[in-house]
Amino acid sequence: MWHKKTMMVAALTAATLALSGCSVGGSSASSTDESTDGTGKTLTIWAMQGDYSTQTLNAINSAFTKKTGAKVKVETQQWTDITTKITTALTTSTPPDVLDIGNTQVAGFATSGGLLDVSSHKKELSEGNEWLSGLEDPATVGGKLYGVPAFGAARAVVYNKKIWADAGVTSEPTTWDEFTADLDKVAAKNASNADFTPFYLPGQYWYSMLQFVWDAGGQVAQEKDGKWTGTMSNAKSVKGLEEWKAFQNKYSSKASQSLDTDSPDQNQMLADGTTSAVLANSAALSSVKTINSSVSSDDLGTFAMPGQSGKNQPAMTAGSDWTIASKSKNSGLALEWIKIASSSDIQQKWVFGHDGWLPNTVEGLDKAMKSSSFPEAQKGFFEAAKDSKATPGSANWATIEGDKSVNSFTQSIATGTATPAQAAKSFDEHMDEVFAK
Numbered sequence: 001m002w003h004k005k006t007m008m009v010a011a012l013t014a015a016t017l018a019l020s021g022c023s024v025g026g027s028s029a030s031s032t033d034e035s036t037d038g039t040g041k042t043l044t045i046w047a048m049q050g051d052y053s054t055q056t057l058n059a060i061n062s063a064f065t066k067k068t069g070a071k072v073k074v075e076t077q078q079w080t081d082i083t084t085k086i087t088t089a090l091t092t093s094t095p096p097d098v099l100d101i102g103n104t105q106v107a108g109f110a111t112s113g114g115l116l117d118v119s120s121h122k123k124e125l126s127e128g129n130e131w132l133s134g135l136e137d138p139a140t141v142g143g144k145l146y147g148v149p150a151f152g153a154a155r156a157v158v159y160n161k162k163i164w165a166d167a168g169v170t171s172e173p174t175t176w177d178e179f180t181a182d183l184d185k186v187a188a189k190n191a192s193n194a195d196f197t198p199f200y201l202p203g204q205y206w207y208s209m210l211q212f213v214w215d216a217g218g219q220v221a222q223e224k225d226g227k228w229t230g231t232m233s234n235a236k237s238v239k240g241l242e243e244w245k246a247f248q249n250k251y252s253s254k255a256s257q258s259l260d261t262d263s264p265d266q267n268q269m270l271a272d273g274t275t276s277a278v279l280a281n282s283a284a285l286s287s288v289k290t291i292n293s294s295v296s297s298d299d300l301g302t303f304a305m306p307g308q309s310g311k312n313q314p315a316m317t318a319g320s321d322w323t324i325a326s327k328s329k330n331s332g333l334a335l336e337w338i339k340i341a342s343s344s345d346i347q348q349k350w351v352f353g354h355d356g357w358l359p360n361t362v363e364g365l366d367k368a369m370k371s372s373s374f375p376e377a378q379k380g381f382f383e384a385a386k387d388s389k390a391t392p393g394s395a396n397w398a399t400i401e402g403d404k405s406v407n408s409f410t411q412s413i414a415t416g417t418a419t420p421a422q423a424a425k426s427f428d429e430h431m432d433e434v435f436a437k
Helices: 014-018 054-068 082-091 106-111 119-126 133-139 161-166 176-189 206-215 235-251 266-272 283-291 331-341 344-352 362-369 376-385 397-402 405-415 420-435
Strands: 042-048 071-077 098-102 148-154 156-160 221-224 227-230 277-280 300-303 315-324
Touching: 042 054, 042 082, 042 331, 054 071, 054 331, 054 344, 082 098, 082 106, 098 106, 098 331, 106 133, 106 315, 119 331, 133 148, 133 315, 148 331, 148 344, 148 376, 156 161, 156 283, 156 376, 161 176, 161 300, 176 235, 206 235, 206 277, 206 315, 206 405, 227 420, 235 405, 235 420, 266 277, 266 283, 277 283, 283 300, 300 376, 315 331, 315 376, 344 362, 362 376, 397 405, 397 420, 405 420
Parallel strands: 042 071, 042 098
Antiparallel strands: 098 315, 148 315, 156 277, 156 300, 221 227
C-alpha cells in the first residue's frame, strides 16, 4: 500500500517539563524489570493513527505473544493534543509500556525523564545493521539511546517526466551540474509560459534549506556539555544558505520567495503542470494523481537531490521511533516487542512491503529496492534516505518550529530582506535564547 498521507508531527510544548523537572533521561533498561515471561501479563502499546497499519501491528503482536505468552493491547492515538496526552500518561504509575513517538519529539520526552534508556540493547535491537541516521540521531540524547527507529519518510525530487522529456531530458541527473543543466533545458523549453516555474521551491520551505546547509558541511545547531547553541552563522552553514538562495531565486518564481508549500499547494502545481519538479516525500505521488487523474504513475519520477558537494544532499527525514515509558512495569516485555517491530523481517514484509514506509536501516533500503515488486517511482526516496538527517535534538527545538521563526529566517534570505550571513546571525541569537530556557 503506497498511498500514505503526510505525517503530522505534533510540536512539543513546555508541558513536557512536568514529567520530572529538567532531568535528563529516565532509568536504564538494566535497572527495571527485564523479565520476558509474559504469562498472565498484557503489554499496552500506544500507536499513532496513520503510522503502522492494523495488519502490521497484528503481525508483530502475533510473533510477540507466541514468543512471550503475553497479550497485547494496542490503543490508537490521534495527533491532536498528543503531546499533552503523552506528557500526562508518562507521569502516571501505570503508563503505556510502548509509545510510538515522532522522531523529532523523542528528545523532549527523554530530556524530561519520561523515557527509558535502551542504550545497552542497541546492538541486538539493530541486529548489527545501520539505522537511518534521521531516525536514530534525534532519539539519541546526551549519548544515550531513548528510541528505536520504527519507519521513515524521506524527501526527494519529484518531477514530471513528460515535461522533462519534451525539453530533451530523458534520464535522471546524478550530479549537481547535470541537475541544473536539465532544469535550464526545461526552463528554456517553457520560457513562453509566464506561469511556469522549473522547480517550485518557496522561500519559507525551510526543510529544503536544511539539505543545502548539510550538503555544505554546516549544521543548524550543536550540543556541547549538554548545552545547545545555534551554528547557522558558521562559514559552512552560510555557504549552504547562499547556495540555497541562488537555487531558489533562479529556478523558483519570484512570487514564491515569500510563500510556503501550501498556498499555492506545490502538489497542485505539479499536477497542473505549472512546475516541472518539487522537493517532497512519497505522499506527493498519490496526491498529484488524485488532483489530476490524467497524470499516471509512469508520468512521475523521483531521484535523490544531487548536492554541490559531489554527493546527494542529506535528506530531511520524518518518521517515528518506538520508545518505552521509564515507569513501565514491563520493560523486558516492551523491549521484546520493540525488538520484533524493528526487526529486518517485520520491516521488509510489513513496514515496507505492506505499509509502504521506508524500512529503518540502510541495509533494509537496499534489500527493498532489489524486490521484484519495488515501485520504480519510489527509488528516489529510498536513495535519499541512505544519508538522512533530522532537526536538532534539543527539547526546545519544537519552539523554533512553533513560533515560525525558521520560516521567517528562510523567507528573509529568499526575498533578499537580509543577506544569508545577517539572517543567520539573528537566527542563531534567537535559537540560543530558546535553547537556554
